[in-house]
Amino acid sequence: MREIVQAAATPGTTREEWAALPIPDSYTALTVHKDEAGMFEGVPVAGRDPRRSLHVESVAVPELALGEVLVAVMAGSVNYNTVWSSLFEPLPTFEFLERYGRRSDQARRHDLPYHVLGSDLAGIVLRTGPGVTRWAPGDRVVAHCLSVELEDPRGHDDAMLDPEQRIWGFETNFGGLAELALVRANQLMPKPEHLTWEEAAVSGLVHSTAYRQLVSRNGADMKQGDVVLVWGAGGGLGSYATQLALNGGARPVCVVSSDAKRDLCRAMGAELVIDRAAEGFRFWQDEHVPDRKEWRRLGSCIRELTGGDDPDVVFEHPGRETFAASVYVARRGGAVVTCASTSGYDHYFDNRHLWTQLKRIIGSHFANYHEAWRANQLVRAGRVHPTLSRTFPLRAAPHAVRAVQRNEHQGKIGILCLAPREGHGVTDPEKRERFRSEIDRFRIVAE
Numbered sequence: 001m002r003e004i005v006q007a008a009a010t011p012g013t014t015r016e017e018w019a020a021l022p023i024p025d026s027y028t029a030l031t032v033h034k035d036e037a038g039m040f041e042g043v044p045v046a047g048r049d050p051r052r053s054l055h056v057e058s059v060a061v062p063e064l065a066l067g068e069v070l071v072a073v074m075a076g077s078v079n080y081n082t083v084w085s086s087l088f089e090p091l092p093t094f095e096f097l098e099r100y101g102r103r104s105d106q107a108r109r110h111d112l113p114y115h116v117l118g119s120d121l122a123g124i125v126l127r128t129g130p131g132v133t134r135w136a137p138g139d140r141v142v143a144h145c146l147s148v149e150l151e152d153p154r155g156h157d158d159a160m161l162d163p164e165q166r167i168w169g170f171e172t173n174f175g176g177l178a179e180l181a182l183v184r185a186n187q188l189m190p191k192p193e194h195l196t197w198e199e200a201a202v203s204g205l206v207h208s209t210a211y212r213q214l215v216s217r218n219g220a221d222m223k224q225g226d227v228v229l230v231w232g233a234g235g236g237l238g239s240y241a242t243q244l245a246l247n248g249g250a251r252p253v254c255v256v257s258s259d260a261k262r263d264l265c266r267a268m269g270a271e272l273v274i275d276r277a278a279e280g281f282r283f284w285q286d287e288h289v290p291d292r293k294e295w296r297r298l299g300s301c302i303r304e305l306t307g308g309d310d311p312d313v314v315f316e317h318p319g320r321e322t323f324a325a326s327v328y329v330a331r332r333g334g335a336v337v338t339c340a341s342t343s344g345y346d347h348y349f350d351n352r353h354l355w356t357q358l359k360r361i362i363g364s365h366f367a368n369y370h371e372a373w374r375a376n377q378l379v380r381a382g383r384v385h386p387t388l389s390r391t392f393p394l395r396a397a398p399h400a401v402r403a404v405q406r407n408e409h410q411g412k413i414g415i416l417c418l419a420p421r422e423g424h425g426v427t428d429p430e431k432r433e434r435f436r437s438e439i440d441r442f443r444i445v446a447e
Contacts, residue, residue, distance in 0.1 A: 234261025
């Protein structure tokens with residue numbers, strides 16, 4: 001890998017020189033093992049430690065197939081789907097790989113005894129497979145995580161409706177928490193020139209997901225002036241939702257769980273913040289009984305901040321813990337747009353507050369290529385900034401996953417893969433200087 005790292009650090013390395021670099025037989029990656037998928041049986045999810053199941057090890061370089069690209073990964077990031085994979089929850093991701101592997105000879109390469117994780121990357125194209133014309137060796141890219149076949153007509157109006165769409169690095173193999181990654185050509189987008197490798201790597205999944213949920217006609221179709229309740233506004237997904245709401249002329253009401261996350265929201269320009277820890281909100285009396293008084297108290301708190309307005313849109317992703325409260329506080333005719341469910345998938349809500357007040361629940365899952373591309377353009381234009389709080393080297397990635405599992409971070413956690421240290425990868429220093437104050441403010445507050 002030394003030649004790749006040296007080429008990345010050398011200004012003016014040509015496409016021909018990139019194409020001539022030797023490809024190693026193996027590379028270092030973050031993995032889980034198929035024969036360990038039962039290691040947590042009988043252990044409650046909250047008691048499972050991903051550091052026990054995750055491995056940083058050498059794996060074989062996969063062969064390129066039609067429409068695929070091999071990328072030298074300079075940096076990646078940790079998303080909650082990596083936590084799920086490491087806990088084998090709600091099911092081992094090897095079930096996804098086995099199912100995918102039965103589809104074709106090309107897909108069979110993904111069904112292995114190990115799973116290389118990671119659904120984000122920033123890096124450099126090393127090789128392109130047959131049929132790839134848009135990208136070439138030496139291109140600096142980021143990847144979004146939709147892997148889709150597009151052989152079904154349903155996928156051609158919205159690729160997320162394709163029955164064969166998968167999340168790369170979660171439902172496919174050879175993900176981005178590694179020195180090399182295998183992606184489809186239609187996952188790639190230009191790297192923001194003013195960002196470092198680790199900054200560029202953290203936006204893909206969460207920013208594109210938030211864009212579809214809030215901005216796209218496939219999600220809430222947010223309007224200027226909308227009141228948007230953002231759960232977890234100081235975390236990875238919520239911090240991008242907050243920026244998108246502010247950019248779109250909406251009024252975000254940011255729900256956070258610490259002083260540091262409150263300060264991050266303030267740095268982004270949000271004025272309306274609820275610290276749920278300080279307020280002591282508890283939406284369940286016990287495991288089975290919701291606390292409706294807390295729903296009403298949350299609604300009162302929101303109206304006090306907004307001058308009497310209920311949320312037009314609730315940006316919902318915690319799931320079981322908050323979902324009933326989300327349905328309750330949305331305005332009459334408003335919408336709850338939901339994904340992820342990090343606190344549990346089995347949701348409860350009082351349907352009387354949905355049907356009698358004409359509210360809507362909108363399911364949203366990642367983003368199609370067009371939505372992801374538009375989200376990336378906002379980053380390239382300096383309208384949305386990465387909320388990176390910490391970085392870890394690849395060898396310490398299991399500890400980074402543990403930090404995300406325990407919510408010990410603000411914004412996103414980046415992983416340095418082939419990048420030797422933080423601060424590398426900027427190719428437009430003038431643009432960076434224009435946005436330096438915003439980039440530094442988000443980073444400093446997040447730390």
